[in-house]
Amino acid sequence: MTKALVLVELKNGNAKKSSLESIHALASQGVEVDAIAFGPDTTGNKDKVAKAVGGQGAKKLLIADSADLKFYQPDIFTATIAATFKAGGYQILAGSASSLVKDLFPTIAVRLDAGLAPDCVAIKIEGASLSAKRPMLAGKYFATLKFKAFPAVVSLRPNVLTIGADSGQSAQIVATPPSGSIRAKTLEVSGAAGNSRPDLTEAERIMSAGRAIKEAANFKIIEECADVIGAAVGASRAAVDAGMAPHAMQVGQTGKTVNPNLYIACGISGAIQHLAGMKTSKVIVAINTDPEAPIFQKADYGAVGDLFAVVPELTKEFKKLLSAG
């Protein structure tokens, strides 16, 4: 039987949904899956996490915790995962294509003498063969990669694959000692505190504004609407370059690639580089004063109007709808 190790990341003490997507993708194809998680956060929440990963089909939850692991330490993660992978007789290493995994997996692939298929939107296991589909040239086309042999290292784009119904099973918790020594040391993480909105790359709903928002303070009307529907807030590069939003909010080819169920673009023209970051969103809404704006060609629903007038109305309508249940 093919065995896979899936790296599980936590947010606010819970296994991220995107990590569970990887477990389900493999377990649902008959692969025997174990999960591995790092850090004090994991230890403190181990029963909750074991239930979440077990519910998607993971047999074991390996927990690698030490005082060193308050922050992401790539050297420790690499050494620990590589050692666990070899000792456990795994063939596949998988995880969600988060910023951590994108940084980490290429290093582990080399250490395991394995191939890498990053940021994939589909994965198929048939016997001893693994193939995966991934977007190329910012989604202008797709390529299917096939591994010549195991081991295989794969990351899956968040929000593309689904999770399964919770089986009610819990994974068996196994403490795993971290190994390796730190060369590049993460000293601290700064800047993210106080933001309760979801991460752009993992958000199921996103509301973005472009140059038309005119100034940073006006993002307030977007945020008010976004908060009603639990959406993350994004921006076009024009808005970022003009200093109306930080680069971390930029969606597009040179910003974040996002894949929500709902993307609402306000005052964004729909340049190819912006589309590259969001066109795989399941439902796209555009609000724009210009009926000829290219964004309307990609939108499922377009509203020709002034965002400063439409967005506050939209906030009201969402509130009405959601308070009615």
Place this chain on the structure above:
Amino acid sequence: MKIAVLVKQTPDTETKANLGAQGLETTGLKFILNPYDEFAVEEAIQLRDKLKGEAVVVSLGPDRVVDAMRTALAMGCDTGIHIKVSEDELKKLDSFTVAKALASALKQKGPFDLILAGKQAIDDDALAVPQMVAEFLELPRVTVVTKLEMSADAKSAKLRRAVEGGAEEVIEVTLPVLVAAHKGINTPRYASLPGIMKAKQKKVELIELAALGLSSNDAKVTYEKFELPPEKAPGKIFKGSPQELAEQIVQHLRNEAKVI
């Protein structure tokens, strides 16, 4: 300080995808220096100017990639190393093999105190080759770097890297190290006309991929199939007062798209 800068030549961002049996048709494509690599080149030049030493630009690909290397040389890099493969062979290489080739060239021509690269190439968006090169060289690496501060003795560095949710990690590392640069680390200069003239005279050493003992047989993954994304059906456009527009949107999101 001896610095290597890894660069890739990529199709222009406006490229329209014409697919053939081996993937993107390259004939007639407009190629550029990968935008993120410009940040790596700029960082290398600034550090070379400050700390003295040399900045060597390294690229793998067919002869056309020398154009991207000339851009880096025109910006101010000193010399180049071109690992040559044919257009056909290049299509069969994976990140693993490319990284192995770059690492073995760096080993031959090194040691380097600092290796710089762009965090990602805009054609395959894999964010993989820099970390893989570091691992082949058994060096630490820091990716998506928005700030690099060298210590006074240039033996260690403090870096910031962008992570999810707008946060930044602060990292300390002893050299040698590989750093993959992100937007924000600096503002890349434009190549000046005298720079472009001078670049033509700068030495670019050629190494065949085979001379490094590698070929597409070393690739761990093969590309099997290429396809264009499915076309989306045309959407609905609403007109009316702001309130009517908002009602239309919300009603369709609830009853038709069922996402709210």
